Amino acid sequence: MRVGLFVTCLVDLxxxxxxxxxxxxxxxxxxxxVVPAAQTCCGQPGYNSGDQKAAKALALKVLKEFDGCxxxxxxxxxxxxxxxxxxxxxxKDDPSVIESIKRLSARTYExxxxxxxxxxxxxxxxxxxxSLTYHDSCSGLRELGVQAQPRTLLAMMPGVNLTEMRExxxxxxxxxxxxxxxxxxxxRMADNKCEHIRATGAGAIVAGDLGCLMNIEGRLxxxxxxxxxxxxxxxxxxxxNGLCK
Amino acid sequence: MQVTAMHFKRKASENLRNEKLQxxxxxxxxxxxxxxxxxxxxxxxxxxVRDAAAEIRDKVIRSLDxxxxxxxxxxxxxxxxxxxxETTEDVNRIVAEIxxxxxxxxxxxxxxxxxxxxxxNDALETQGLEVIETDLGEYILQLAHEPPSHIVxxxxxxxxxxxxxxxxxxxxxPRTVQIAELCREAREVLRPGFxxxxxxxxxxxxxxxxxxxxxxxxxxxxGRLTTTLPRVHVxxxxxxxxxxxxxxxxxxxxxxxxxxxxxxITNYVSVLTGTRGKDESDGPEHFHVILLDNGRSKLLGxxxxxxxxxxxxxxxxxxCPVYQNIGGHAYGWVYPGPMGSVLTPSFVGLENALDLPxxxxxxxxCAVVCPVKIPLPDLLRHLRTRQVQQHLRPWQERVALRLWSxxxxxxxxxxxxxxxxxxxxxxFSGSEKRFHYLPGVTGWTDERDMPAPAGxxxxxxxxxxxxx
Numbered sequence: 287m288r289v290g291l292f293v294t295c296l297v298d299l300x301x302x303x304x305x306x307x308x309x310x311x312x313x314x315x316x317x318x319x320v321v322p323a324a325q326t327c328c329g330q331p332g333y334n335s336g337d338q339k340a341a342k343a344l345a346l347k348v349l350k351e352f353d354g355c356x357x358x359x360x361x362x363x364x365x366x367x368x369x370x371x372x373x374x375x376x377x378k379d380d381p382s383v384i385e386s387i388k389r390l391s392a393r394t395y396e397x398x399x400x401x402x403x404x405x406x407x408x409x410x411x412x413x414x415x416x417s418l419t420y421h422d423s424c425s426g427l428r429e430l431g432v433q434a435q436p437r438t439l440l441a442m443m444p445g446v447n448l449t450e451m452r453e454x455x456x457x458x459x460x461x462x463x464x465x466x467x468x469x470x471x472x473x474r475m476a477d478n479k480c481e482h483i484r485a486t487g488a489g490a491i492v493a494g495d496l497g498c499l500m501n502i503e504g505r506l507x508x509x510x511x512x513x514x515x516x517x518x519x520x521x522x523x524x525x526x527n528g529l530c531k
Numbered sequence: 532m533q534v535t536a537m538h539f540k541r542k543a544s545e546n547l548r549n550e551k552l553q554x555x556x557x558x559x560x561x562x563x564x565x566x567x568x569x570x571x572x573x574x575x576x577x578x579x580v581r582d583a584a585a586e587i588r589d590k591v592i593r594s595l596d597x598x599x600x601x602x603x604x605x606x607x608x609x610x611x612x613x614x615x616x617e618t619t620e621d622v623n624r625i626v627a628e629i630x631x632x633x634x635x636x637x638x639x640x641x642x643x644x645x646x647x648x649x650x651x652n653d654a655l656e657t658q659g660l661e662v663i664e665t666d667l668g669e670y671i672l673q674l675a676h677e678p679p680s681h682i683v684x685x686x687x688x689x690x691x692x693x694x695x696x697x698x699x700x701x702x703x704x705p706r707t708v709q710i711a712e713l714c715r716e717a718r719e720v721l722r723p724g725f726x727x728x729x730x731x732x733x734x735x736x737x738x739x740x741x742x743x744x745x746x747x748x749x750x751x752x753x754g755r756l757t758t759t760l761p762r763v764h765v766x767x768x769x770x771x772x773x774x775x776x777x778x779x780x781x782x783x784x785x786x787x788x789x790x791x792x793x794x795x796i797t798n799y800v801s802v803l804t805g806t807r808g809k810d811e812s813d814g815p816e817h818f819h820v821i822l823l824d825n826g827r828s829k830l831l832g833x834x835x836x837x838x839x840x841x842x843x844x845x846x847x848x849x850x851c852p853v854y855q856n857i858g859g860h861a862y863g864w865v866y867p868g869p870m871g872s873v874l875t876p877s878f879v880g881l882e883n884a885l886d887l888p889x890x891x892x893x894x895x896x897c898a899v900v901c902p903v904k905i906p907l908p909d910l911l912r913h914l915r916t917r918q919v920q921q922h923l924r925p926w927q928e929r930v931a932l933r934l935w936s937x938x939x940x941x942x943x944x945x946x947x948x949x950x951x952x953x954x955x956x957x958x959f960s961g962s963e964k965r966f967h968y969l970p971g972v973t974g975w976t977d978e979r980d981m982p983a984p985a986g987x988x989x990x991x992x993x994x995x996x997x998x999x
Binding site: 293295297298299300301302303305306321323324325326327329331332333334335336337338340341343344347375424425428429455456457459460461462463464465466467468469470471472473474475476478500501503504505507508 | 540543544547852853856857886889890891892893894895896898899909912914915916917918919920924928932933935936938939940942945949952953965967972973974975977978979980981982984985987988989990992993994
């Protein structure tokens with residue numbers, strides 16, 4: 287099974303450890319993983335900012351890059367949702383590519399969804415010891431139905447103690463460019479999230495999207511919380527106590 | 532109503548700092564969000580009812596002209612007069628004409644968001660007519676000279692203490708903070724108005740094509756008094772509110788109160804058909820229905836057509852994390868929250884409400900809770916696309932996006948620039964590995980730190996490992 291790993295532009299630039307964690311998980315599941323070298327961005331920033339032309343150009347680039355893969359897997363519900371749900375909408379009036387776009391979207395998965403529902407991973411390679419709470423990122427949750435999958439995987443780790451926070455499915459306020467355009471609204475939403483995290487007393491906040499994590503981490507640190515760890519679910523599942531080099 | 536949607540950002544910031552408002556908005560979660568969840572859970576076939584409701588609304592909108600003409604025919608046959616209003620000015624003019632025609636002095640009103648759209652009260656008052664809002668929320672707002680901040684709970688932004696203060700000042704009675712006492716006081720003040728009014732004005736939750744009926748759902752009973760006691764009843768509503776049959780209404784009514792207030796049914800469901808009959812003791816002698824377009828028909832045949840399905844339950848705003856934090860007034864017109872962010876630019880012009888389509892994280896909760904399955908984030912995204920097509924976005928944003936997509940299509944250049952950016956940002960971030968201030972993204976760094984990149988891109992590290 288040939289799996290194309292799309293690490294996403296944010297992981298590539300900000301936190302490559304998440305990409306390596308995803309790689310380790312896919313390899314642990316017995317996949318042959320390829321990482322197309324020319325990959326950049328799925329086009330979502332352009333798409334959600336109203337620039338359809340830019341989004342289409344990047345979508346066609348992704349289509350070409352992952353052409354030879356049986357599956358495309360992303361450590362992000364947001365970017366996976368872009369390919370799975372929004373690429374077909376973007377090309378609905380373009381008969382020349384719509385069929386290949388549909389084939390791409392049908393074989394694209396968010397990482398934990400893929401591990402649980404496609405390869406049916408039984409053992410996770412990482413070790414983690416401590417309490418954590420899980421934030422359900424919006425696109426993964428509402429566009430792809432990712433909710434039980436990360437929890438199923440975390441439950442395989444004997445050292446993990448998961449405490450659910452209140453309103454775990456409420457948006458953290460990231461929303462891509464929203465976080466900069468409407469900074470104070472975004473920060474308030476992040477602040478509410480931080481409050482719910484704090485109330486659990488968990489040592490780490492875990493989610494499946496780096497955008498949300500950066501937003502939550504940014505607000506936690508500004509509030510003076512330097513202790514709570516902010517981890518991608520792949521880092522927990524693949525690393526030694528959340529660290530994946 | 533005056534449009535102030537261009538001041539969205541400033542107003543939203545003010546509201547975030549308004550502690551009284553913040554406290555008042557906490558009601559949304561407990562009362563509306565939790566309440567809806569319980570009420571929906573009671574409906575074992577919610578998904579099927581929702582599919583059916585969306586289909587009913589879609590069917591109407593696909594043949595809107597046909598259903599409206601049928602409504603007019605049936606309503607007219609039962610003694611009503613149907614008026615067609617293209618603009619809000621038309622509505623105001625028609626109501627004033629009806630008032631003059633029947634020698635009206637005093638008007639009681641039940642809640643109508645379409646009348647807010649028209650600025651009807653002000654228009655009638657300049658004609659020398661007295662207008663009394665009788666919905667408790669709307670009455671409070673009339674006393675306070677404020678616009679509604681929610682389409683179902685217009686006064687949700689106020690605390691009961693605010694209302695106690697207001698009643699004490701305006702009614703000149705001893706102050707009370709007991710909700711039941713406040714309600715009694717309002718009832719005592721309003722009752723003479725009902726008994727002496729010459730005209731009652733209501734909105735309509737639905738109008739029924741097969742019977743020519745106007746249907747309103749209320750909780751306070753004021754709607755029934757407004758529509759049956761005065762000799763003239765004027766119902767004002769948007770052209771999209773038509774529903775084919777009473778049977779269809781029953782389907783929609785299984786969802787509307789549940790989605791709106793978490794009630795399985797409202798205290799009153801009034802089906803108002805025709806004028807008072809010969810042997811009947813209740814009902815108006817004259818019944819007028821005004822159907823307003825005001826931009827609705829322009830949505831037909833466009834990407835925004837699904838918006839016309841809206842049954843005004845308010846679930847989208849109740850569940851919107853942006854609305855929950857800033858309240859309704861920031862949106863700057865009649866309709867707030869996600870549905871308002873689609874309707875306001877559609878009705879008052881894209882260029883007059885630039886922030887609204889962008890004031891969403893696309894979290895998608897609004898679409899999840901919408902009882903008629905309106906894909907609100909898709910509609911907001913479509914409005915963003917129109918903004919780009921019409922060159923309504925700031926040039927800095929356009930340049931930034933263009934540059935980003937241009938780079939992202941050139942992998943070698945992209946790899947080089949991200950390599951440099953990752954390095955530099957890591958170095959400048961110092962030992963804390965995060966920024967307290969970052970030029971260009973101060974919207975982020977004003978109230979949050981920006982985590983710094985790890986220092987090397989995934990692509991570089993991956994290539995290194997796989998070449999060794």
